[in-house]
Amino acid sequence: MIQGKQLYEGKAKKVFETDDPELLIVSYKDDATAFNGLKKGTIQGKGVINNKMSNALMRMLEKKGIPTHFVEELSERDTLVRRVKIVPLEVIIRNISAGSFAKHYGVEEGIVFDAPTIEFSYKNDELGDPLLNEYHALALKLATKEEIETIKDYSFRVNEALKEFWLSCGVTLVDFKLEFGRLSDGTIVLADEISPDTCRLWDSKTHEKLDKDRFRRDMGGVEDAYREIMGRMEKQIGED
Numbered sequence: 001m002i003q004g005k006q007l008y009e010g011k012a013k014k015v016f017e018t019d020d021p022e023l024l025i026v027s028y029k030d031d032a033t034a035f036n037g038l039k040k041g042t043i044q045g046k047g048v049i050n051n052k053m054s055n056a057l058m059r060m061l062e063k064k065g066i067p068t069h070f071v072e073e074l075s076e077r078d079t080l081v082r083r084v085k086i087v088p089l090e091v092i093i094r095n096i097s098a099g100s101f102a103k104h105y106g107v108e109e110g111i112v113f114d115a116p117t118i119e120f121s122y123k124n125d126e127l128g129d130p131l132l133n134e135y136h137a138l139a140l141k142l143a144t145k146e147e148i149e150t151i152k153d154y155s156f157r158v159n160e161a162l163k164e165f166w167l168s169c170g171v172t173l174v175d176f177k178l179e180f181g182r183l184s185d186g187t188i189v190l191a192d193e194i195s196p197d198t199c200r201l202w203d204s205k206t207h208e209k210l211d212k213d214r215f216r217r218d219m220g221g222v223e224d225a226y227r228e229i230m231g232r233m234e235k236q237i238g239e240d
């Protein structure tokens with residue numbers, strides 16, 4: 001696979017063309033941002049961890065019937081993915097109150113919900129990714145009704161699979177963000193990444209945070225948390 005010209009550089013990844021118009025290479029960086037890019041920093045080794053973790057989780061989800069953009073891990077930081085047009089919706093699933101949910105509704109973090117919640121935001125940095133509902137998404141023609149149904153179905157199935165996997169690693173999946181894309185034939189597939197940048201992951205016993213909240217909230221031990229969560233995943237995958 002020949003790496004072609006850089007198409008795009010995002011906050012945490014670069015994307016390159018390849019000699020196949022249907023395939024792209026994603027390259028994970030150590031750069032970290034939070035609060036819509038207002039806070040910037042570096043998390044040493046993050047790119048390698050997020051690349052490996054996201055690929056392992058997407059392989060697992062494919063086995064459970066969720067189509068993803070994942071094709072092949074090319075190196076520590078680089079992965080071959082199917083080219084998609086990203087649906088401009090960020091999907092957030094929550095199992096436990098935290099972050100913006102706790103803030104918006106004035107509740108403490110750590111309330112375990114009877115059933116998971118789903119919310120959408122409009123993926124638009126200039127507007128600060130505003131929250132919207134399905135009717136708004138339809139009005140703005142961000143996706144069709146059928147696509148939204150597919151995205152909801154996949155998102156809840158991803159939640160069940162990830163919750164079970166992380167539990168087996170002694171980790172509680174609090175919440176996470178997903179992005180979906182359309183292949184050239186319009187098929188919806190899971191895209192972007194699944195990593196400690198996009199999930200809240202707490203140690204099941206101590207509730208210690210093993211995710212990007214350590215960076216967002218200046219808690220220290222950021223690199224150690226990423227290494228710890230990766231170590232737990234590798235141990236678990238090794239035992240399977």
Ligand code: UDP
Pocket residue numbers: 092098099100101129175176177197198199200212
């Ligand atoms: N999240 C993300 N990217 C975003 C916003 C949120 O990956 O632009 C993830 C975040 O890591 C968390 C979940 O989505 O796992 C819910 O985030 P929340 O709405 O609580 O926002 P935050 O408190 O992170 O601003």
